[in-house]
Amino acid sequence: MSGFLGNAVVYLGAAVLCVPLAKRLGLGSVLGYLIAGMVIGPFALGFVGQEGKDIMHFAEFGVVIMLFLVGLELEPEMLWRMRKQVVGLGAAQVALTAVLLGAFSLLVGFYQWQAGLAAGLALAMSSTAIALQSLKEKGVMHTSAGQSSFAVLLFQDVAVIPILALLPLLASGSDHPTPGSHGLGTLSGWQRTLVLLAAVAVVIVVGRYVVVPLLRIVARTRLRELFTASALLVVVGVAAVMEVVGLSPALGTFLAGVVLANSEYRHELESDLDPFKGLLLGLFFMAVGASINFDLIVSSPGLLISVTFGVVAVKILLLAIIGKLARLGPDQNMIFSVGLGQVGEFAFVLLTFIAQLRILDTLWVDTLMAVTAMSMTLTPVLMLATERVIAARYGPQERTGREADAIQVRNRVIIAGFGHFGSTLGRLLRANGFEATILDNDSDQVDLLRKMGFKVFYGDATRHDLLEAAGAREAEILVCALTPETAPTLVETVHKHFPDLKLLVRSRNRMDAYELMDQGVLHIYRETLDSAVRMGVDVLKELGQRHYSAYRAGQNFIKYDQAALKELAAKRRDTGDYITSVREKIEEQEDLLRKDLHHDPAHGDHAWNSEELRDALKKA
Amino acid sequence: MPKVLVLFAHPRLEKSRTNKALLRRFPKHKDITFRDLYELYPDFNIDVRKEQALLTGHDIVVWHHPFYWYSAPPLLKQWIDLVLAFGWAYGPGGTALKGMSVFQVLTTGGPQQAYSSEGFHGSTMHEFLRPMQRTVTLCGMNWIPPFVVHGTHQLGDAELERSAEHYALLLTSFAEGRTTAEQVAEKAYLNDALPLRTI
Numbered sequence: 001m002s003g004f005l006g007n008a009v010v011y012l013g014a015a016v017l018c019v020p021l022a023k024r025l026g027l028g029s030v031l032g033y034l035i036a037g038m039v040i041g042p043f044a045l046g047f048v049g050q051e052g053k054d055i056m057h058f059a060e061f062g063v064v065i066m067l068f069l070v071g072l073e074l075e076p077e078m079l080w081r082m083r084k085q086v087v088g089l090g091a092a093q094v095a096l097t098a099v100l101l102g103a104f105s106l107l108v109g110f111y112q113w114q115a116g117l118a119a120g121l122a123l124a125m126s127s128t129a130i131a132l133q134s135l136k137e138k139g140v141m142h143t144s145a146g147q148s149s150f151a152v153l154l155f156q157d158v159a160v161i162p163i164l165a166l167l168p169l170l171a172s173g174s175d176h177p178t179p180g181s182h183g184l185g186t187l188s189g190w191q192r193t194l195v196l197l198a199a200v201a202v203v204i205v206v207g208r209y210v211v212v213p214l215l216r217i218v219a220r221t222r223l224r225e226l227f228t229a230s231a232l233l234v235v236v237g238v239a240a241v242m243e244v245v246g247l248s249p250a251l252g253t254f255l256a257g258v259v260l261a262n263s264e265y266r267h268e269l270e271s272d273l274d275p276f277k278g279l280l281l282g283l284f285f286m287a288v289g290a291s292i293n294f295d296l297i298v299s300s301p302g303l304l305i306s307v308t309f310g311v312v313a314v315k316i317l318l319l320a321i322i323g324k325l326a327r328l329g330p331d332q333n334m335i336f337s338v339g340l341g342q343v344g345e346f347a348f349v350l351l352t353f354i355a356q357l358r359i360l361d362t363l364w365v366d367t368l369m370a371v372t373a374m375s376m377t378l379t380p381v382l383m384l385a386t387e388r389v390i391a392a393r394y395g396p397q398e399r400t401g402r403e404a405d406a407i408q409v410r411n412r413v414i415i416a417g418f419g420h421f422g423s424t425l426g427r428l429l430r431a432n433g434f435e436a437t438i439l440d441n442d443s444d445q446v447d448l449l450r451k452m453g454f455k456v457f458y459g460d461a462t463r464h465d466l467l468e469a470a471g472a473r474e475a476e477i478l479v480c481a482l483t484p485e486t487a488p489t490l491v492e493t494v495h496k497h498f499p500d501l502k503l504l505v506r507s508r509n510r511m512d513a514y515e516l517m518d519q520g521v522l523h524i525y526r527e528t529l530d531s532a533v534r535m536g537v538d539v540l541k542e543l544g545q546r547h548y549s550a551y552r553a554g555q556n557f558i559k560y561d562q563a564a565l566k567e568l569a570a571k572r573r574d575t576g577d578y579i580t581s582v583r584e585k586i587e588e589q590e591d592l593l594r595k596d597l598h599h600d601p602a603h604g605d606h607a608w609n610s611e612e613l614r615d616a617l618k619k620a
Numbered sequence: 621m622p623k624v625l626v627l628f629a630h631p632r633l634e635k636s637r638t639n640k641a642l643l644r645r646f647p648k649h650k651d652i653t654f655r656d657l658y659e660l661y662p663d664f665n666i667d668v669r670k671e672q673a674l675l676t677g678h679d680i681v682v683w684h685h686p687f688y689w690y691s692a693p694p695l696l697k698q699w700i701d702l703v704l705a706f707g708w709a710y711g712p713g714g715t716a717l718k719g720m721s722v723f724q725v726l727t728t729g730g731p732q733q734a735y736s737s738e739g740f741h742g743s744t745m746h747e748f749l750r751p752m753q754r755t756v757t758l759c760g761m762n763w764i765p766p767f768v769v770h771g772t773h774q775l776g777d778a779e780l781e782r783s784a785e786h787y788a789l790l791l792t793s794f795a796e797g798r799t800t801a802e803q804v805a806e807k808a809y810l811n812d813a814l815p816l817r818t819i
Contacts, residue, residue, distance in 0.1 A: 613773065
């Protein structure tokens, strides 16, 4: 077996074994990949590792793609909307952490403040991949902790650019010239900064005036795989060019992403690259796991462990202070600060650059790399502990005296997800004398609802043990008002463990509805349908239509639209294709609009039409 | 002066030539209130309190509707079911409407001859309206014979205009106290009790 195939089998096999196992244990996929890497690494089973550096290099490409996608997703509008949080929370986090960790590093024997600051900046970064994925998996993105985390990560994403530009300036303090392996090697600090700025300008100009027109041509060929190839080419190309001029490929692709975010191909690029990102990121995390230098840990375990815990402790503490100032509740603050407590993948990028610039010596760079990897490994464990602590405070079993007997009362309805949608529904039920058991994972919300006398279970509604505790076996109806990302998981759990439970699921739009239909859900409620129709009915009224006719038209339209949805869903299954790209979504929209042309709402409506009657009588 | 409350119920006014004509000439009068039920309650969710308050603020109620299937459109039936509540309009203590008067304004495709024992429908209009009449008297109100526009499918524009004028003058006459329930109680149709030239 050739080396490549052997490696592929080992990596993929480890991933396939470890990731589901980690998820099953509630550890999250990132930790699963890291563990898989450790297991196959040179310090455990030793399947891989001799070529570790090569794999690492290859896997770093996952980070490169991720940064491209991060750039693509960076909407200027959203940045503007969240500017207070982004600048307030983000800047405070990066600045405070960098300065404090930098100061500490001087204490442990760094010879220059520049080295300290560089290390501090690298360590200030949190892991977007780990934090966002954990938050998403737990479905807490919409809570105040989720939003604050997102703001900080967004700031870090943007901050990487000036940091990368700044680092050469920090190197100018040392007078060891770098060997000229790279184009930039012989230049002095400010020259490098200039080159970097020039490269940024080139990426922006080329992206806008060369890549976008090129994509337009490719898109016209209507060959899906060619578009995917072009997307990959853009990423690989930018990364390669950046490497040649000696700049960070990650930075280059991030920029390219930002440039292309404004093009009409943004969503297509995103969906085309997404599978590669997932796979390569998995590989990246495995490589990180495999490259953790256990020798270093064995030879100086005290140092590594204390540095890791020190760094994570300082980060969490500072984040907690910032969270407190931002008025996060204690539980939300815990999720926020622990979630961002690790050192992130940007640190690998920055540390590599720092090593190139010789701001830090190799031993320290290696150590900090190991610290980064270890802190990443630590996060899911800490997150799990946090979750347990919060869960212990909130139930699932309610322990306070008054509610002890309330738990005997089994409600007939369970509502999963008590956001704007779920709470409206719950209020309606309550107003009509039906108490529902509520599952929610926003601790602020849970606090409030408990105070209002609701029976609330805190936690991830997609887990069958929580559902069991909430009485899913005795309940008759489960209302799923979770986000479209998590709803299918709940459906799966319910179908598997509680097949007798009647499921009513809200969906955001047609696309979500298709997915639920494929899962065999019978009662699907598109949240956009009824309110849009209601509004349309009011517009008809404003246009002078009789209110009852407008009302009937609206009711009929809902029926018609639901039938059309079923028809399109069947057609979609026939082609065996999932709607993934924007192009296909637009095609479907077109289909629907064309169908509407043949649908005359007044046609066949003879109700109370005395005009028709009179005409018929005249003819007779 | 007596106050007149007209409750109009037509599920598809835009397709009704006759009722559009009747409403075109509807009198603007301070003592005549017009309520378009299908416009107010397209979802059939009637505001009972409000309707009851309106009733007690008036003396004469007019149910103006097409004569569908020898009866009224469903929203008017809904209105009757909900607003004429037990213990308020009828039953023990149900005296809120005592002494008021009610008449119907009906539009129907059939000519007047069709509504007789020998005619197409085999019964008189009065016989067909028995349930409505009993509803009114059960609530302690006076029953006034209906104003009917017959043969709407054959009606010419001029005849339709005359009916509209007749209806308008009738309402004004009640609102100004020139006509009372007692004066017209014996006739089969309000049309005959108060022919156009007399008012």
